[in-house]
Amino acid sequence: MMRYHKVPEETIKRMPQYLRALLFLRQQSTKYITSRGLSEYVLLNPPQIRKDLSYFGAFGLRGTGYEVEPLIKQIRRILKLDVEQKTVLVGAGRLGSAIARFPGFQRYGFNITDIYDNAGKRIGKKIGKIQIKDVAKLNKIKANSVKIAIIATPPETAQQIADALVKAGVTSILNLTSAYLAVPKKVRVRTVDLAMELGMLPYYT
Amino acid sequence: MMRYHKVPEETIKRMPQYLRALLFLRQQSTKYITSRGLSEYVLLNPPQIRKDLSYFGAFGLRGTGYEVEPLIKQIRRILKLDVEQKTVLVGAGRLGSAIARFPGFQRYGFNITDIYDNAGKRIGKKIGKIQIKDVAKLNKIKANSVKIAIIATPPETAQQIADALVKAGVTSILNLTSAYLAVPKKVRVRTVDLAMELGMLPYYT
DNA sequence: TCCTGTGAACTTGTTCACAGCT
DNA sequence: AGCTGTGAACAAGTTCACAGGA
Structure with missing residues (x-):
């Protein structure tokens, strides 16, 4: 063994x-x-x-x-997917709303409990059953013991979002922007930049 | 050297x-x-x-x-990104339309020239300047020498789309569905399943 | 001096062959 | 017989130390 x-x-x-x-x-x-x-x-x-x-x-x-x-x-x-993993999504633009409605996450134990955005026109609206909150209130998630976050904002704001998330106690981030995120060592970041994923394909053609 | x-x-x-x-x-x-x-x-x-x-x-x-x-x-x-890489997108749902408007691809040399979908209500509509075409006409891309495709459909249809793409001469596929795609060896598939990318994060918490 | 380029040492990950259980 | 579990051989990838040019 x-x-x-x-x-x-x-x-x-x-x-x-x-x-x-x-x-x-x-x-x-x-x-x-x-x-x-x-x-x-x-x-x-x-x-x-x-x-x-x-x-x-x-x-x-x-x-x-x-x-x-x-x-x-x-x-x-x-993988610790047997307990429900509360997940917060930041960015409710096109990509963010696609993610929010993505059925795959549930099946793996991820439960998106909060969605944040910085655009006034989006705040208060709902995606599914979840009301979009003002990103300025991100610190509130601490009480909620959310450990996982998905960032789907424009790359320019990604770092400040990451900082706020880390401060709020998040330990794992799925970064869907093209920005490189500087975070403390204990925080795990997985960056998926779709343009980069495509980037290596032509080499083999 | x-x-x-x-x-x-x-x-x-x-x-x-x-x-x-x-x-x-x-x-x-x-x-x-x-x-x-x-x-x-x-x-x-x-x-x-x-x-x-x-x-x-x-x-x-x-x-x-x-x-x-x-x-x-x-x-x-x-990486062969110095020549424009014509790219076709299949699936114009939420994720697909987010992808279509994604600015990152251009910067890497990828130019989405065609968008396909199977839903009647979407066909004919435009995303940016590109009119959505009927997926049944996928075979038309052959004449266009498109080598790269992005699949952003529901997983159930991904395999048949992949078959059609291969038949049409595509050699690289970015698969954004959770489906496993069976393709000939010469065809390169890169699968990005966002739920799976998240899946390994809690292990390290 | 500073920084690149690279063979060689080292580390990590994969494959294999077969022991051992059902 | 069939398939798992795993140490050991092997392969791939990373790091290092230093030679060599600007």
Whole structure:
């Protein structure tokens, strides 16, 4: 049992992929899946999958594979997605409102509880059931113990939003702007800049 | 000179980051930048940056650093972003329309020339200057030599869109749905599933 | 002196082969 | 027999130390 080995960062990045595949399999009423079967959904080879999972424990059944439902529970627990993760969204422009209505987040345990914007014309309006609040009141989220935030503002304001979020106790940020965010070491930032994601594709053509 | 070494995939992924930083520096009228200076914008250490750039040639000036403008040109050339990359967007829902108006793509050389959707109510309407076309006419893009596509449809339709795109000659796809896309080996797919990007953040809290 | 360019050492991550359980 | 779990071999990527030019 390898539970006490250090888990590679790359393994952590792959765990949500396994979760996604397993959720899909459950929907298809699949009860058991082998590492070979899973490999068709995540484009990784079977030993890689087995090794990744084995860092956290021995979840499989030799001769049979992995039981889908319990494995979903385990991965959710490992990634801390078994408890509802309160999430705040800053920026209610086009991208922000697309995000706010995105069904995928719920399925992973993320619950967008607050939406903020700085534009007067948007404040007070609703996206779904959530009323857009003034970004000046971001400090209020502290009492709410929100740890995760999504920034979907113009890049120019991203840093000041990040500062306010950190001050309010947020520890993880998904940055959807092209701005580089300077934050304290304890705060985790994942930046997804769509233009940059496209940027590497032509190289291989 | 290392130009004939194999370039690591990880290096390619970082090149757009360097480009982004350099574009920012140019905007600040910075003429020269050292690897140390760049490292503050991309969160990588200086030797890593020097090594990455050296895979493609010796662009630096010993004692001085890199000249911003020529390095931008070089990276654009390396990534094939110096020629306009015609790009087609499929899916004109909330996310799609946010993408279509996204200013970042232009700056990287991507020019969205066509937008497709399958919803009758959207076809014919305009986003900016581009009229939304019926997705059934996707095959038309072949004559236009579009090589890059962005899929921002619901996940259920993503695979059939991908099939049509491949048939129409597209070689690179940015998949913004949660669907796994099966494509021929020569076609490059980059999937960005925002829920998955969020998924790994709570682990580290 | 300052900073780049790079071979070599080192670290991290992946693949393999097979032991071991069902 | 079939499939997992994992140490060990292997591959890829990163860091370092320093040679060499401005």
